[in-house]
Amino acid sequence: MNPDLSSVTGVRQTLAVVLPVRFTAVADWPTGPIPFELGSRRTDAAARQTYFTPAAARALYGTPEKPCRWHRFMDVRHESLHLRGIELLRTSTARCPDHGLAVLHFDVEGPALLETLRAIGGHHGPAGSDPLDGPLSPALLLAGAAEPRDVDAPFATARPYTVALLTPGTQHTPALREDGRLPETADRWLWYLASRSTEADFPTPLEQWADRAGSALRISADWSALVLRHGAAFLGHRADPGEGDFYDFAQLHTRTVYLDALLLGSIQRSHIDELTDGLSGVFDGPKLARRVTALERHIATFRSTYWRQHLTAHGPANELLLSFQTQHRLAERFDEILAEAADYARLVQTQESQQIAGALGVLTILGLPVGTALSIVQVLDAKGATAVVVALAAALAATALALTTRYGRLVLSSLRGRDPGDGR
Numbered sequence: 341m342n343p344d345l346s347s348v349t350g351v352r353q354t355l356a357v358v359l360p361v362r363f364t365a366v367a368d369w370p371t372g373p374i375p376f377e378l379g380s381r382r383t384d385a386a387a388r389q390t391y392f393t394p395a396a397a398r399a400l401y402g403t404p405e406k407p408c409r410w411h412r413f414m415d416v417r418h419e420s421l422h423l424r425g426i427e428l429l430r431t432s433t434a435r436c437p438d439h440g441l442a443v444l445h446f447d448v449e450g451p452a453l454l455e456t457l458r459a460i461g462g463h464h465g466p467a468g469s470d471p472l473d474g475p476l477s478p479a480l481l482l483a484g485a486a487e488p489r490d491v492d493a494p495f496a497t498a499r500p501y502t503v504a505l506l507t508p509g510t511q512h513t514p515a516l517r518e519d520g521r522l523p524e525t526a527d528r529w530l531w532y533l534a535s536r537s538t539e540a541d542f543p544t545p546l547e548q549w550a551d552r553a554g555s556a557l558r559i560s561a562d563w564s565a566l567v568l569r570h571g572a573a574f575l576g577h578r579a580d581p582g583e584g585d586f587y588d589f590a591q592l593h594t595r596t597v598y599l600d601a602l603l604l605g606s607i608q609r610s611h612i613d614e615l616t617d618g619l620s621g622v623f624d625g626p627k628l629a630r631r632v633t634a635l636e637r638h639i640a641t642f643r644s645t646y647w648r649q650h651l652t653a654h655g656p657a658n659e660l661l662l663s664f665q666t667q668h669r670l671a672e673r674f675d676e677i678l679a680e681a682a683d684y685a686r687l688v689q690t691q692e693s694q695q696i697a698g699a700l701g702v703l704t705i706l707g708l709p710v711g712t713a714l715s716i717v718q719v720l721d722a723k724g725a726t727a728v729v730v731a732l733a734a735a736l737a738a739t740a741l742a743l744t745t746r747y748g749r750l751v752l753s754s755l756r757g758r759d760p761g762d763g764r
Contacts, residue, residue, distance in 0.1 A: 345453070345454040345529055345532050345533070345538075346451065346454055346455060346538070347451050348451055348453075348454075348506075348512060349450055349451045350453065350506035350507050350508060350509070350512070350576075350580075351507045351508065351509050351580035351582060351587075352505060352506070352507040352576075352580060352587060352591055353447065353448040353449070353453045353504075353505070353506055354445070354446065354447055354448070354504070354505045354591060354594065354595065355421075355445075355446040355447075355448050355453065355456065355457070355502060355503070355504050355505075356443055356444065356445055356446070356502070356503040356504075356594075356595065356599055357443070357444040357446065357460065357472065357500045357501075357502055358441055358442070358443050358500055358501040358502070358503070358602075358603065358606065359441070359442050359444075359478060359488060359500040359501075360439065360440075360441060360442075360488070360489040361428070361439075361440050361441065361442045361478070361482060361486040361487060361488055361489050362438050362439060362440070362486060362487055362488075362489045363428075363430065363438045363439075363440050363485065363486050364438075364484075364485065364486055364487055365484060365485055367410040367428055367485040367486070368484075368485075369410040369411060369412045369428065369485065370410065370411055370412065371385075371402075371407040371409065371410055372384055372385035372401060372407070372409055372410070372411060373385060373388060373400075373401065373409050373411055373427055373596070373600070374411040374413070374425045374427055374445065374595075375387075375411075376592055376595055376596060378588055378589065378592045381592070383592065383595075383596040383597075385401040385409070388400075388401065388596060388597060388600065389401060391597050391652050391657070392597075392600070392651050392652050392657075393648065393650070393651060393652065395644075395645065395648060396604060396648050396651045396652075398645075399604060399607060399645065399646055399648075400429070400600050400603060400604060402430075408429060408430040409427065409428070409429050409430075410427070410428045410485075411425060411426065411427045411428070412425060412426055413425045414426055414481070416475055416476060416481075418471075418474055418475045418476045419452075419471070420448055420449045420450050420452035420456065421446045421447075421448060421449075421452075421456065421471060421476060422446060422447040422448075422449060423444060423445070423446055423476060423481075424445045424446065424447060425445045426442060426443065426444055426445070426481060426482070427442070427443040427445075428440055428441075428442055428443075428482075428485060428486060429441045429442075429443070429603060429607075431606070431607045431610055433610060433611055433614045434614065434638055435614055436614075439489065439610070440486060441603060441606060441607075442478060442482060442486060442488075443599070443603070444472075444476075444478070444481070445595060453504060453506060453533070454532060454533065454538070456471050457502055457504060457533060457536040457571065458536055458537060458538070458541070459471050460472065460499065460500055460502055460536065461499060461502075461535075461536030461537065461570060461571070462499060463536065463537060463538075463541050472500070499570060501570060501571060501572075501602070501606065502536060502570070502571040502572070503571065503572045503573070503574075503594065503598075503599055503602060504533045504534075504571070504572075504573045504574070505573075505574040505575075505590070505591060505594045506529075506533060506573075506574075506575055506576065507563075507575075507576035507580035507587050507590070507591075508575075508576050508577075508578075508579060508580060509579055509580065510579040512579075514526060514528075514529060515529050515575055515576065515577060516577060516578065516579060517561065517577045517578065520561075522564075522577060524549070524553075526564070526575065526577060527549070527552065527553040527556055527564075527566075528549070529575055530556055530564055530565075530566045530573055530575045531544075531552055531566060533566075533571075533573030533575065534566040534567065534568045534571050534572055534573035535568055535570070535571065536570060536571050555663070557656065557659050557660065557663065559574075559656050561577065561578075562576060562577055562578045562586060562587075562590070563575060563576045563577055563578075563587075563590055564577065565598075565656070565660065566663075567602070567660055567663035567664050567667060568667055569667045569668065572602055572660070572664075574590070574594050574598075576590070593656075597652075597657055598656065598657060598660055600657075601651055601657040601658075601660045601661045601664075602660060602661070602664055604646075604648065604651070604661060605661050605664035605665060605668070605670070606664075607646055608646055608647060608648075608665070608670055609668050609670060611642045611646055612642075612670055612673050612674055612677065614638075615635075615638060615639060615642065615674075615677050616673065616677065618635050618638065619635065619677060619680050619681065619684075622635060622684055628684075628687075628688060629688045632681070632684045632685055632687075632688050635681055635684070636681060636685065639677065639678070639681055647674065648661075649661065649662060649665065649671070
């Protein structure tokens with residue numbers, strides 16, 4: 341069985357391209373996600389909200405008072421790509437309130453799905469053309485609402501994220517179950533689509549294919565999914581007879597709720613990247629306590645608004661989100677953020693306790709000599725301003741002498757919030 345996908349034309353070939361954008365104006369498009377239709381089913385925001393938890397639905401679709409999702413249908417053909425529609429999702433963070441994601445929904449015609457994915461992933465040759473160019477240029481398609489964002493973050497966000505679906509025909513035996521068993525080539529096809537690469541791009545040792553196959557999600561006996569860092573793919577394992585088959589629902593779910601689960605993962609990744617960057621600069625400048633407090637508030641807001649690992653009572657969307665989080669180590673990174681923020685909070689609390697103790701020490705050092713001197717004046721029944729001035733001068737001298745002792749230096753250092761022996 342030939343595992344080569346370059347000459348394969350699936351019965352259904354869809355592609356969603358997710359790219360980071362910056363909003364330039366309030367979009368005048370219809371609000372909500374694209375309402376794809378299948379029979380009497382219409383996947384608008386109201387229908388999709390019943391699939392997700394309320395918190396996840398608010399992050400993905402907003403509210404009537406504060407929408408965060410817009411769409412418009414399109415009908416643009418360029419070479420093998422047929423653009424069906426565009427979605428915009430606002431993904432504001434504390435530092436970047438104008439950031440968002442654009443989703444371009446395509447049908448792919450002919451044996452071009454893998455080559456299109458490779459080109460989007462940067463694997464086309466020097467003379468290769470960019471599929472997202474010409475009439476499909478994001479800058480042109482999004483004009484007046486948003487613009488593509490120059491990404492200076494890690495490579496995970498440097499290129500568009502892709503979500504591909506391919507359903508096989510009867511002739512595509514490398515992807516079809518035989519006597520209930522999947523051939524090895526099925527997971528290879530799935531890997532090529534999700535990784536946007538071929539063996540020529542990244543030769544894979546045979547020993548690694550078992551682990552890669554273990555990462556696939558078996559949604560049912562009919563199809564599987566695989567989520568990687570830069571893309572996700574869905575592949576059918578039963579011959580697709582065309583319209584009127586179960587694959588109608590598979591295609592609809594891929595373009596809607598399953599895509600939305602991956603979009604929520606992208607939102608989570610953006611916030612975690614920002615939190616990580618905020619932690620790295622917590623010691624830059626004065627007023628540490630104020631910065632740590634702001635950071636803790638940011639973490640609490642993210643945790644209550646966006647951090648979800650359970651989206652729905654329906655399993656596949658949860659598994660897709662967990663796979664995305666695993667690929668980007670989001671759970672581990674967030675645990676590290678919580679631990680590091682807790683360490684900084686303890687440091688601030690320790691400094692504040694030291695400063696309070698230092699203030700009490702200063703009151704003791706100042707108050708004890710002054711009180712003693714005034715008591716002596718009273719006992720001696722000395723009267724007049726001269727006696728008081730002499731007593732205060734003696735008290736101040738005693739205070740100055742006390743401050744030169746080790747205890748006095750410790751009190752002053754506590755007020756400044758640093759170690760008395762650090763030499764600064």
